[in-house]
Amino acid sequence: MSKAPQERAFESLTDKISRERGVSCGSYKDKCLKRRIAVRMRARGVHTYEDYAAILDRDAHEYQELLDALTINVTKFFRNVETWNALRPYLDALARSRPSLRVWSAGCASGEEPYTIAVLLAEAGAQGLIDATDVDRLSLERTRQAKYPDAAFTEMPANLRHRYFRDGQPVEPVRELFERQAQERLFQVFVDALAPGGVLLLGKVETLFGPARERLTLVDPRERIYTKPA
Numbered sequence: 001m002s003k004a005p006q007e008r009a010f011e012s013l014t015d016k017i018s019r020e021r022g023v024s025c026g027s028y029k030d031k032c033l034k035r036r037i038a039v040r041m042r043a044r045g046v047h048t049y050e051d052y053a054a055i056l057d058r059d060a061h062e063y064q065e066l067l068d069a070l071t072i073n074v075t076k077f078f079r080n081v082e083t084w085n086a087l088r089p090y091l092d093a094l095a096r097s098r099p100s101l102r103v104w105s106a107g108c109a110s111g112e113e114p115y116t117i118a119v120l121l122a123e124a125g126a127q128g129l130i131d132a133t134d135v136d137r138l139s140l141e142r143t144r145q146a147k148y149p150d151a152a153f154t155e156m157p158a159n160l161r162h163r164y165f166r167d168g169q170p171v172e173p174v175r176e177l178f179e180r181q182a183q184e185r186l187f188q189v190f191v192d193a194l195a196p197g198g199v200l201l202l203g204k205v206e207t208l209f210g211p212a213r214e215r216l217t218l219v220d221p222r223e224r225i226y227t228k229p230a
């Protein structure tokens with residue numbers, strides 16, 4: 001049976017967003033996606049997906065409003081603390097075997113994740129550089145400002161907070177580890193970027209898919225930690 005025209009128009013709109021802005025709509029549940037797009041359509045007073053697509057073509061500001069509505073920015077320092085505990089031995093081993101580490105926080109939201117990594121690197125005595133990227137410009141701006149409310153710290157061990165933060169801001173040695181930001185690229189690029197023997201942490205929620213999946217070994221299915229064969 002052929003799909004209803006409205007369903008086809010919805011698919012063509014989400015394909016367009018994925019193609020033009022790199023936000024993979026396929027990973028959102030349709031219901032959730034429809035609800036968020038409907039909010040923007042109501043705000044602009046249009047009733048069809050075709051009309052809304054036409055607005056996106058001529059109004060870059062609306063495109064940004066839509067991307068802000070579509071991205072989910074939940075994050076905290078040491079979010080899911082057991083995930084970070086699972087990563088520690090890998091970081092310790094890498095810190096011992098290499099003079100300098102390069103880390104990529106892909107989908108960094110407002111920066112709590114890359115700063116969590118910076119703290120762990122400092123704890124492991126590692127030298128290195130952290131890249132933090134996100135599709136959401138507002139999030140990147142917050143990452144740049146790096147000023148955090150108490151609520152961001154509720155999962156962070158108190159001793160680490162006291163060691164590495166003052167007045168909600170990271171102290172200098174931690175800031176230094178983390179200074180580059182750019183736009184996020186794709187899973188294939190992650191795997192290309194990973195050194196042989198390197199570790200990719202996705203955490204509980206994300207799943208590696210596509211050809212990139214074939215190139216890595218899943219070593220911790222619960223915390224989704226992958227290694228690249230040496």
Ligand SMILES: C[S@@+](CC[C@H](N)C(=O)[O-])C[C@H]1O[C@@H](n2cnc3c(N)ncnc32)[C@H](O)[C@@H]1O
Nearest residue numbers: 022023071072073074075107109134135136184
């Ligand atoms: C739920 S937050 C998670 C933040 C952090 N990684 C953590 O685990 O605490 C997901 C972030 O991924 C970003 N994101 C989603 N799709 C993206 C894409 N295709 N490219 C870049 N960033 C993306 C969102 O803007 C959001 O800031």
